Amino acid sequence: MPRKVNYGLDYDDEDYDAYEDYDYDLDDDFGIENNGKELELKRETVKRDVWRCSICTYDNEENLTACDICGVLHNPLGRVGINSDKKSVEGRCKDSGASIMAKSLFASLPRKIIQKAVLFHPQKDDFVIEEGNKFHRLGDIQGPIHEFQNAFIIHKIHNINIAPFKFDVPSPDDVVSNGLRSSKVGSKASVTDLESSRISSKVAKKSSASAQSSAEWSDSSSVAQKDQQDTLNEGIPSGDRGVSYPHGSSGTKTIQSNDYKPEKWMLPDEGVDTLTQLNLAIVGHVDSGKSTLSGRLLHLLGRVSKKEMHKYEKEAKSQGKGSFAYAWALDESAEERERGITMNVAVAYFDSSKYHVVVLDSPGHKDFVPNMISGATQADAAILLVDASCGAFEAGIKGQTMEHAQLIRSFGVDQIIVAVNKMDVVEYSKDRFDEIKQTLGTFLQSRGFKNSYWVPLSVMENQNLVSAPSEARLLSWYHGPSLLDAIDSLQPPTRDFQKPLLMPICDVIRSTSLGQVSACGKLEAGALRSGSKVLVMPSGELGTVRSLERDSQACSIARAGDNVGVTLQGIDGGHVMAGAVLCHPGFPVAFAKHLELKVLLLDVATPILIGSQLEFHIHHAKEAARVRAVIEVILQGPVCVEEFSKSRALGSVSLRASGNTVALGVVTRIIKELE
């Protein structure tokens, strides 16, 4: 069955009322008309003990861990209270991502006063601003503000409000892979290394201490301790075991990540015939039909039974929302169903002939872009769904069709299937399909998508989904692959099997009755099996893998690319949270809040100025950030991060302000940890 990503702790206990998330103390109501949907939200009463959000200045109740208005975390991950697992169910729900995002639906952020203006002068290096090439290296920008603004004038293509840069010249990936890191970055490298060494060695020491104590707690026999030590040392060459830490510290021998040697079980067994896992994000403007498509595919491919489908149909009809029956297979919460929109990413699975597909059904509504980002960072490829209906496609182009395409590209996805849906509404018109293909195709090409497949569909009338269409009007001109065939034509993703474990946590499921905590997410690198020791960063706590689950089935090993649930034992559950990262105890991920970025500006209306307060998104973590120098950010709290050259997943960022994505970028340097 599909699983919802809640961006916070989740409870699997039966007595837990999943809809408590939306049960607020309310003192006023207000609604807003958005894409024809009447959305309602209520605001909580302000209580006496409050903390002020650094982004929107809203006074939040003390017990909230994230801003009630904009969702920015109050306490940095590193300072997560170790007692947070003792929260009542009610407390947890109030803090959940769903509640926060729901409440932020109607919040417009108050304007912040910019303290300093950025200066600008034309650049003379590789990042010279050219006609048609809107890539800017902001680090070199100086000069009066109007010149800064002029540098970011939007060029409209086909009257579309296209964001002013091109991914392919260069894309964030290309920035790093083409070695475009500036000499400025290089010249400070030694300082950086020193700083990050200090941080990581501190953490590594902590992990070693916890590793030892954890081993002692779990079993007192020397044989058991040896086993514990062996799991702790998985992948570390025998000569180096138990004596050293990554990045090093004085007096200890250093293990670099290239010293890591994966053990045999960590590598895929070529002989065993298993399908490659493909993490497929379904993105696109609100109402384009993403959940309906996901639900219908699951049904057609036998993942949602006839009986279940019948139940969804009945329930949807009884609420006067019959057309949403398939979407209900994914949109499970009462609030999502009532509003007819997806709020959290749903994770579901089906098999094609070539892939074990993990469907990441993303929300399309503008206000849930942060959730969409969290799902999209796990994607190997994407289906960009567009609504062919007159007016709807055009609205999507100005809305989230473009934003989602840009975000997904910035996370390194360069294979995309553009599914032109609702062809039934336009009489399966070839002209309309060609018009959409020409308009959007030009844009996608300019953003550096290498492979894009174009598939006309009607999800509602089951045309061209898993087999050739039966509709004569479509058959008369379309002879290409069905959507399922297009999925099978995608190139298999490359995986980091040879690197130490790295799994950003996107969701946490917690059973209070069993005292267990499960972290969900995609393994970006390395492998896990039951008994493996894992380090949870940023807390530096060690846990042991008790069991693994993929697609609701227990599995013995999870490898890079797999999207799994990892049940941990021997760990305080309060340290396991969305935004944290599971890593190899010998190779802790860096943890910092002072970063140098290289960004591509999307929104000229929101220039990035020194002193600007932004929302900083990285893998599944979100932090308030202040622009210190252009573009160097100080986050309110630290996050797990790697330079993009080391990890795509932990080095791709997006910057948002006032509900808009204003820039996409990569981490070029971890500057230092601030005490």
Ligand SMILES: Nc1nc2c(ncn2[C@@H]2O[C@H](COP(=O)(O)OP(=O)(O)OP(=O)(O)O)[C@@H](O)[C@H]2O)c(=O)[nH]1
């Ligand atoms: N006519 C027609 N309607 C469709 C088709 N596919 C989906 N719809 C309708 O479009 C509406 C929105 O569908 P959803 O699946 O909720 O759209 P979505 O993209 O998941 O919406 P968000 O997740 O909120 O962005 C529903 O009423 C669907 O029945 C189609 O092929 N033809």
